[in-house]
Amino acid sequence: MPDAASDRFEIRQAVDQLSARFPGEVLAVAVEKGETAVHLGKKGLILVLRFLKEELGFNALEDIVVLDNLRTAAEGGPRFTVLYQVGRFPAAVRLRLAVAVGEDEILDSAVPVYRSADWAEREAYDMFGLRFDGHPDLRRIYMPEDFEGHPLRKDFPLQGRDGGV
Amino acid sequence: MAFKEIDLNMGPQHPSTHGVLRLKLAVDNEVVLRVEPVIGYLHRGMEKLWESLTYTQVVPLTDRLDYIASLSNNLGYVLAAEKLAGIDVPRRARWIRIVLVELQRLASHLAWLGFMANDIGAMSVLLYGFEARETVLDLFEEYCGARLTIHGIRIGGVPRDIDAAFAVRVRKVLDGIPKWLGDIRALLDENRIWKQRTVGVGRIDAADAVAYGLTGPSLRASGVDWDMRKALPYSSYDEFDFEVPLGRNGDVYDRYLVRLEEINQSIRIVRQALDGLPEGEFSAKVPRVLKVAPGEVFHTIEAPKGVLGFYIKSNGTDKPERVKMKSPSFINLQSLEHMCKGNLFSDVVGILGSLDIVLGEIDK
Numbered sequence: 001m002p003d004a005a006s007d008r009f010e011i012r013q014a015v016d017q018l019s020a021r022f023p024g025e026v027l028a029v030a031v032e033k034g035e036t037a038v039h040l041g042k043k044g045l046i047l048v049l050r051f052l053k054e055e056l057g058f059n060a061l062e063d064i065v066v067l068d069n070l071r072t073a074a075e076g077g078p079r080f081t082v083l084y085q086v087g088r089f090p091a092a093v094r095l096r097l098a099v100a101v102g103e104d105e106i107l108d109s110a111v112p113v114y115r116s117a118d119w120a121e122r123e124a125y126d127m128f129g130l131r132f133d134g135h136p137d138l139r140r141i142y143m144p145e146d147f148e149g150h151p152l153r154k155d156f157p158l159q160g161r162d163g164g165v
Numbered sequence: 166m167a168f169k170e171i172d173l174n175m176g177p178q179h180p181s182t183h184g185v186l187r188l189k190l191a192v193d194n195e196v197v198l199r200v201e202p203v204i205g206y207l208h209r210g211m212e213k214l215w216e217s218l219t220y221t222q223v224v225p226l227t228d229r230l231d232y233i234a235s236l237s238n239n240l241g242y243v244l245a246a247e248k249l250a251g252i253d254v255p256r257r258a259r260w261i262r263i264v265l266v267e268l269q270r271l272a273s274h275l276a277w278l279g280f281m282a283n284d285i286g287a288m289s290v291l292l293y294g295f296e297a298r299e300t301v302l303d304l305f306e307e308y309c310g311a312r313l314t315i316h317g318i319r320i321g322g323v324p325r326d327i328d329a330a331f332a333v334r335v336r337k338v339l340d341g342i343p344k345w346l347g348d349i350r351a352l353l354d355e356n357r358i359w360k361q362r363t364v365g366v367g368r369i370d371a372a373d374a375v376a377y378g379l380t381g382p383s384l385r386a387s388g389v390d391w392d393m394r395k396a397l398p399y400s401s402y403d404e405f406d407f408e409v410p411l412g413r414n415g416d417v418y419d420r421y422l423v424r425l426e427e428i429n430q431s432i433r434i435v436r437q438a439l440d441g442l443p444e445g446e447f448s449a450k451v452p453r454v455l456k457v458a459p460g461e462v463f464h465t466i467e468a469p470k471g472v473l474g475f476y477i478k479s480n481g482t483d484k485p486e487r488v489k490m491k492s493p494s495f496i497n498l499q500s501l502e503h504m505c506k507g508n509l510f511s512d513v514v515g516i517l518g519s520l521d522i523v524l525g526e527i528d529k
Contacts, residue, residue: 032460035461037461062472063463063476063491065463067486089391090390090395094463096463115376116376119496119499120496141204142208142529144205158217
């Protein structure tokens with residue numbers, strides 16, 4: 001599949017520009033199965049997103065994925081990883097940004113940069129309990145308002161709880 | 166008339182909300198000020214469930230997401246899983262998949278056309294559209310016994326080969342579709358009522374459409390040339406010759422025209438696939454229990470509703486650590502408020518219809 005081979009140069013170029021601009025924020029770069037993931041510090045996230053969008057032309061935030069590392073993280077390590085799947089279209093260049101977040105930490109909202117992040121962040125809040133600073137209206141999106149707990153966390157039982165919805 | 170803001174509730178049991186969607190509307194007389202979609206009535210916790218199933222067991226559940234186009238969901242998930250597990254799919258299997266998913270796109274657009282016209286009040290189109298769709302569903306039934314939740318694409322390939330006799334019947338169905346389309350277009354294209362309800366209604370320009378993350382025919386109706394089959398070709402799409410129809414105005418009427426033209430392009434692709442169907446196996450050898458080395462992938466396809474993506478993370482066992490679905494309807498529905506603002510209350514139904522959402526996919 002001409003998935004990654006054709007645009008590898010453009011991806012590498014974008015990553016190089018990103019590392020040059022934010023030397024302290026880019027923690028690691030990993031290429032796996034033709035997909036490039038950039039690990040970032042939590043603080044610079046919005047600056048990086050803005051740079052990607054406004055200067056490197058990444059016009060789409062395709063999805064926000066949250067991972068619960070409850071079983072895999074080292075003792076005291078950050079509980080969640082938040083992945084931002086950004087893309088430059090129609091040139092079809094894709095990058096994945098990964099940010100580690102602790103259970104009580106708050107991330108900056110991506111909505112001021114990418115409007116499409118609105119519901120994705122509400123979903124992350126609903127399913128994992130992640131909070132986003134600067135989100136216009138951070139409420140549950142799937143579960144009822146008075147629901148307790150966050151279903152996609154690894155410690156939430158698959159069959160639900162007694163007395164639950 | 167004096168300004169008076171009224172809150173209106175629509176749904177979740179409203180006939181034109183395509184499932185169980187609730188809209189909280191604020192209107193000033195007849196003009197829409199705000200729309201807030203309330204979703205989650207169909208939330209089954211699919212992503213949670215998938216973490217407890219093996220890679221193979223997930224496939225039939227993807228049928229229940231966008232149940233109007235279940236084969237496209239199968240393909241989206243299966244391609245991501247194959248990429249993660251490093252499975253090479255035989256060329257014949259890839260081509261059979263294209264026959265299936267393009268027939269599915271055609272059927273999905275025909276269903277959409279019927280629902281959409283029915284929402285606006287043209288009930289005869291619903292009957293024409295569904296009668297045409299039935300002929301395609303009959304093909305699916307013949308292929309694997311199911312019509313709606315088809316499960317016709319498996320990890321490694323497809324469950325059954327197709328033979329010359331089946332190809333003849335597919336061609337016969339394809340030959341019949343333009344007649345239905347012609348009848349429908351004769352009813353709608355220049356119909357004064359249809360045009361009043363659709364032209365200039367629910368507009369979104371290209372910049373806003375991209376900003377809201379809109380994808381699929383609704384995005385292309387705003388003139389943005391962005392189709393995953395061309396941008397990041399998967400499953401041999403780069404070997405096919407087809408066009409991506411674009412609209413100009415980004416209104417309901419253009420979304421209608423774009424989808425109609427996509428039906429023609431799907432017919433073209435299926436014909437090419439049947440003409441040049443390569444010899445070979447219809448499925449790769451895949452172990453019964455598929456264990457996948459740790460890794461992660463994000464893969465997208467162009468589903469009938471828009472860009473459908475699957476992120477899968479594996480942990481070395483036979484079950485995924487996490488599966489996240491990028492649902493096209495979920496993201497497209499976000500832009501509903503932008504499209505409805507300033508339009509008449511009675512047009513909300515038409516605009517919602519033109520987005521082509523399926524609640525099974527939004528609520529997951």
